[in-house]
Amino acid sequence: MERILNTENLTKHFGGLLAISNLSFDVMQGSITAIIGPNGAGKTTLFNLISGLLKPDSGKILYKEKRLDTKKHWEIPHMGIARTFQNLRVFANMTITENIMMGRYTHSSSGIFSCALNLKRYRNEERDIRERAHYWMEFMNIDSLKGKKLKEIPFEKQRLVEITRAVASEPELILLDEPAAGLNVTETKTLTDSIYKIRELGTTILIVEHDIDLVMEISERIIVLNFGEKIAEGPPKIVRNDEKVIAVYLGSEFAE
């Protein structure tokens, strides 16, 4: 297996606060890798660095051995990286289908003039965008939401819309920030199935999740962060019994 993403001595401060500290790790192509750690450990900050919303103070991020941290943030999705947000970021001023269609932005290229003049090239592309959006809605089992407005559906479904939007961009690497937060047991089960389905497409998955059972079940590799530092890394079985990890999660249901 080749690695698709890696960081080298990545560091990020917020004022005096060290959010990511000298972090190096590899993510293998086609794998499911989980990032766990207590609140404030720097997991979301790491995602923001990878997706370009934040720039590192020092260190590098490489995607397919090419520098990622020097790219502009809007260029990163065009390289095949998609993400979801911990605090749901769906577009309330659009329909659900339109939200998913936004996921096809990187796969379309009609400029403002062919759009404005309604040229044939643009019309064909728009039809394709819609068809692909519907395809991914079916793939994620949310085709029942076609034509609905966001405000008509509950929070958990909106989260699925956001994930589908990311999946619809057919990324090679997808970053999921706490996709199971707020979901009940059945919903989490459905989500797990979808995550497996996404992986079967060959997509590499990097997931931040507090639901330890989910993490232990799906991930091949776990990276544990605490105060921005990597304190453990390895397959679930090893990480679960790591003393440092147990110490961080002391008193929780974590250890077997």
Place this chain on the structure above:
Amino acid sequence: MKKLLKSSFSKSIFTFAIAVLLMTIIRNPYHVGILIFLGMNLIITMGLSLLMGYAGQISLGQAAFFGLGAYTTGILTTKLGLPIITAFPLSILLTVSIAFLVGIPTLRLRGHYLAMATLGLGEIVHIVFNELLSLTGGPSGFGNIPLIKIFGIELDNDYKYFVFVWAIVAFILFLSLNIINSRMGRALKSIHREENTASTLGVNTSRLKLTIFVISAGFASMAGFLYAHYVTFLSPGTFSLRFSILLVTMVAVGGMENIWGAITGTVVLTLLPEYLRFFKDFDILIYGIILMSIMILRPEGLYGIKIPLKRLRNNS
């Protein structure tokens, strides 16, 4: 059939047809003239709606772009004797280039820097109109701008000009609706809500905001061109900050999140003052009260108010 009516093309044709029908009913040069100015305002506010309602940016320089379009074509055709067909693209090009230069540094920043920059631009343009005596005639302006001739017909009366202006209104509406319903329109809406999220989906947000700003300036310049060859006389007073603010108000009053809102606001705020003249000196007062009531009672704008006609009928 229903689908056909919903297309941007038929909506534009429909708008044009209604306007022409209205003209034939009115048959009064004074009122037709008002509707010509309404058409020009609409051309500007449709662009401003794309910028404000969709891209989430405010421009206080639309009167300046309107003025630049008008003055450029005016000067080129009178002082330099260029044919209108040449003056037209040049006037749009000049305006659009200035918008581009103002937009580049300001739209890279987040926040309302564009409002400040365009406010400054508006003042500069106003000063230039006043001071560049040899070309603009200064505060007293200049006249004798030629009339437009199209397919051998000189647009020498209000009715002909009305048809010409409203054909362009319909065309601008067609362009705007197409943009709104396209991938670009979705990208714009996404910027308005969540600029970071938009960029994590691949939208180059600064560039798109710049594009829309330049387009809105182009629309305003188009209206300026139409104004110059209709009124045939230009003076700086028309292109003041006051007019820029009025345009922004039209879009806000009608409802920002929808282009039909901007259209509603423009119709109301263009026609209202004309017909409030009836109240003599109280017109400003009534105008102010109406504006304030809208802002307080319906801050999201006029568009979309459902008038419960059925209930009214049942009650009476």
